[in-house]
Amino acid sequence: MIKLENVAFKYREEEAYALDHISINFEKGKWTSIIGHNGSGKSSLVKVLMGITESYEGNIYIDGKQLNNDNMKDLRSRFAIVFQNPDNQFVGATVEDDVAFGLENMGIEREEMIERTDYALKLVDMLDFKKHEPHRLSGGQKQRIAIAGALAMKPEVLILDEATSMLDPKGRQEVLSILCDLHERLETTIIYITHDLTEIYRSDKVVVMNQGKAVAEGSIDEIYRDKELLKESNLKVPYTMELSEALLDGTYLTHEMLVDRL
Amino acid sequence: MLSSMLLGRYTPGESVIHHLDPRAKLISVILFMIIVFFANDWLGYGMLILFVLAVTKLAGLSVRFLFNGLKLVLILLIFTFLMHIFLTKGGTILVEGGFFTIESNGLITGIYITIRLALLVVITTLMTLTTSPIELTDAIEKLCKSLKAVKIPVHEIAMMMSISLRFIPTLMDETEKIIKAQSARGSTFMTGSLKSRITALVPIFIPLFMSAFKRADEMAVAMEVRGYKGEEGRTHYRVLNWQLKDTIAIIILLILGLILLWVRQ
Numbered sequence: 001m002i003k004l005e006n007v008a009f010k011y012r013e014e015e016a017y018a019l020d021h022i023s024i025n026f027e028k029g030k031w032t033s034i035i036g037h038n039g040s041g042k043s044s045l046v047k048v049l050m051g052i053t054e055s056y057e058g059n060i061y062i063d064g065k066q067l068n069n070d071n072m073k074d075l076r077s078r079f080a081i082v083f084q085n086p087d088n089q090f091v092g093a094t095v096e097d098d099v100a101f102g103l104e105n106m107g108i109e110r111e112e113m114i115e116r117t118d119y120a121l122k123l124v125d126m127l128d129f130k131k132h133e134p135h136r137l138s139g140g141q142k143q144r145i146a147i148a149g150a151l152a153m154k155p156e157v158l159i160l161d162e163a164t165s166m167l168d169p170k171g172r173q174e175v176l177s178i179l180c181d182l183h184e185r186l187e188t189t190i191i192y193i194t195h196d197l198t199e200i201y202r203s204d205k206v207v208v209m210n211q212g213k214a215v216a217e218g219s220i221d222e223i224y225r226d227k228e229l230l231k232e233s234n235l236k237v238p239y240t241m242e243l244s245e246a247l248l249d250g251t252y253l254t255h256e257m258l259v260d261r262l
Numbered sequence: 263m264l265s266s267m268l269l270g271r272y273t274p275g276e277s278v279i280h281h282l283d284p285r286a287k288l289i290s291v292i293l294f295m296i297i298v299f300f301a302n303d304w305l306g307y308g309m310l311i312l313f314v315l316a317v318t319k320l321a322g323l324s325v326r327f328l329f330n331g332l333k334l335v336l337i338l339l340i341f342t343f344l345m346h347i348f349l350t351k352g353g354t355i356l357v358e359g360g361f362f363t364i365e366s367n368g369l370i371t372g373i374y375i376t377i378r379l380a381l382l383v384v385i386t387t388l389m390t391l392t393t394s395p396i397e398l399t400d401a402i403e404k405l406c407k408s409l410k411a412v413k414i415p416v417h418e419i420a421m422m423m424s425i426s427l428r429f430i431p432t433l434m435d436e437t438e439k440i441i442k443a444q445s446a447r448g449s450t451f452m453t454g455s456l457k458s459r460i461t462a463l464v465p466i467f468i469p470l471f472m473s474a475f476k477r478a479d480e481m482a483v484a485m486e487v488r489g490y491k492g493e494e495g496r497t498h499y500r501v502l503n504w505q506l507k508d509t510i511a512i513i514i515l516l517i518l519g520l521i522l523l524w525v526r527q
């Protein structure tokens with residue numbers, strides 16, 4: 001679906017590459033997680049993917065078509081993104097206005113807009129909050145609205161850039177379960193960027209980033225077994241994993257699975 | 263005290279006034295502002311007061327609620343009243359003190375002007391109480407549409423207004439957080455001389471500005487990736503719907519104006 005080939009990028013004032021010639025293949029309908037600690041290049045990757053910065057080296061292919069200045073707007077309109085801070089991406093004065101914002105920009109007819117707004121709000125289970133103002137919502141609810149805003153545009157790829165890092169555990173769980181549900185039902189391609197290893201249990205593929213490089217790529221199990229790598233990349237192994245290692249066979253388990261096994 | 267302040271606040275409701283088109287409300291308030299100046303006797307002012315009371319009733323609000331919420335404005339009203347009483351001369355002398363006199367003209371103009379001011383405050387408050395800020399922004403955008411011909415970026419201004427309005431509660435929360443953080447570090451904001459209290463605000467404003475700029479930056483990126491590229495080719499989710507009752511509201515205002523002109527001395 002999206003293929004990065006030797007993509008590199010550096011900030012104007014800096015010497016070192018923020019993204020150091022990385023190649024990643026994001027497959028259609030799959031959940032790919034990108035993990036890395038602060039400053040590992042995760043956000044730069046988003047910037048390049050979403051075209052927030054245009055000065056990168058290397059090639060990006062979308063469905064086999066190379067991204068260039070002419071087709072960029074068109075191809076990128078198939079992506080939607082949810083950012084970290086729920087407050088700073090809420091444009092509308094009410095929930096429904098915010099969900100419709102992207103549709104308004106696309107110039108969609110009003111009837112269809114209403115339909116798609118309701119559809120997206122139903123997907124994240126927030127239809128009852130349609131008329132609410134953002135400051136009356138919790139962080140988790142705001143992020144769900146942001147997801148609805150992204151879904152209303154019917155994207156093929158949904159990118160989440162640390163979308164749960166500012167939420168409390170409850171909000172985080174809310175957002176994650178909505179995402180899992182969507183991934184199953186709509187088969188949306190998901191690119192999930194995080195530094196929290198407990199959040200990636202749904203991934204089909206995990207990419208570990210460190211100092212601008214993609215240092216490893218593999219299934220959750222493969223990544224988790226490589227303790228050295230995680231340590232080098234400054235990533236914290238979840239306690240479930242440590243328990244599994246100590247008591248069981250060391251396969252990756254979520255909290256519930258671990259309880260069951262024990 | 264500030265929390266009960268009604269100026270600029272919105273109270274959701276289902277009254278007739280709430281459901282009027284915001285454009286109708288805006289035009290009516292402007293008309294009313296003109297009409298207020300037609301009255302120049304007791305009958306005129308009496309009619310205006312009755313009108314405002316009727317609107318308050320229709321909006322489902324009580325006079326007491328308005329009065330409590332506008333107490334701060336009362337200070338301004340009393341000040342205006344006193345200015346007129348002492349400074350406007352003419353007519354018969356009512357009270358004679360050592361260095362001031364109160365004359366009948368002063369008393370009457372004082373009362374008239376105070377009523378006029380109070381009416382204006384109440385009617386505009388009624389508008390903001392019954393119209394959500396975003397509806398008002400829409401109304402202003404639609405009513406100012408023709409200004410686009412003279413290159414005034416009406417859409418952009420309306421967009422800025424609606425985003426600013428949306429950020430007011432967010433920034434309020436932020437201010438509170440910063441105050442708490444600075445208090446925890448030993449800053450005091452409530453004691454000391456006026457000068458020291460003002461300088462104590464600097465460590466609140468600087469972090470607030472910093473975060474506001476950061477928010478603005480992130481917001482701009484979020485808007486861009488959601489395809490915002492200005493007004494061109496944009497459709498609108500929110501539409502205003504001018505109905506018969508909106509026309510009726512304007513007609514009532516015009517009739518009121520005509521009657522006042524007619525009874526005017």
